[in-house]
Amino acid sequence: MVLTTSSMLPLGTPLPVAAMQAGLRPVTGGPFDSAALLGRPVLVLFLCPHCPFVKHVEGELTRLQNDLGGQANLIGVCSNSTVSHPQDGPAGMAAQAQACHWTFPYLQDPEQNVARVFQAACTPDPFLFDAEHRLAYRGQLDGSRPGDGTACHGRDLRAALAALLEGRPVPEPQRPAIGCNIKWHDS
Numbered sequence: 001m002v003l004t005t006s007s008m009l010p011l012g013t014p015l016p017v018a019a020m021q022a023g024l025r026p027v028t029g030g031p032f033d034s035a036a037l038l039g040r041p042v043l044v045l046f047l048c049p050h051c052p053f054v055k056h057v058e059g060e061l062t063r064l065q066n067d068l069g070g071q072a073n074l075i076g077v078c079s080n081s082t083v084s085h086p087q088d089g090p091a092g093m094a095a096q097a098q099a100c101h102w103t104f105p106y107l108q109d110p111e112q113n114v115a116r117v118f119q120a121a122c123t124p125d126p127f128l129f130d131a132e133h134r135l136a137y138r139g140q141l142d143g144s145r146p147g148d149g150t151a152c153h154g155r156d157l158r159a160a161l162a163a164l165l166e167g168r169p170v171p172e173p174q175r176p177a178i179g180c181n182i183k184w185h186d187s
Helices: 017-023 052-068 090-100 113-118 155-164
Strands: 003-005 025-028 040-044 074-079 104-107 125-129 135-138 180-181
Touching: 017 113, 025 090, 040 113, 040 155, 052 074, 052 090, 052 155, 052 180, 125 155, 135 155
Parallel strands: 040 074, 074 104
Antiparallel strands: 003 180, 025 104, 040 125, 125 135
């Protein structure tokens, strides 16, 4: 594991729908459906089954999914190389989604093109787009970390979501996510 911070993609960046349609393969929760995203915020989460930072936030992601009740779209993406990390392939992703009771689409990015477009750097790496699908928040779920004795509550991400849903500006500052580096294919 290489501890990595998110790249902090510029706010206002549009949701890369074309890259997502071309590059993502369904594992659980159905295929990527851009039509289903219209008019609602979209939260794209770069995840994987093996990362201790993702394991730390799994319960909060399940709570968040349940609390949102369809007010926003959640999409999980796993971009890790399955050559170096076979546990992050479709079988591992499906097992993780089932164990966590995730119903949101959890999609594989086998060529890692979607991760490159997002400039995703770590897992977890959240990107929250507003209802017009412009990046409004990118950064940590909250300040908790694996092994620090603090449970994940998602305070930072939840504040950003609440602001979007209530038509308010997203709170500042936005702090980078911290996690395991994305496992890139050997070049």
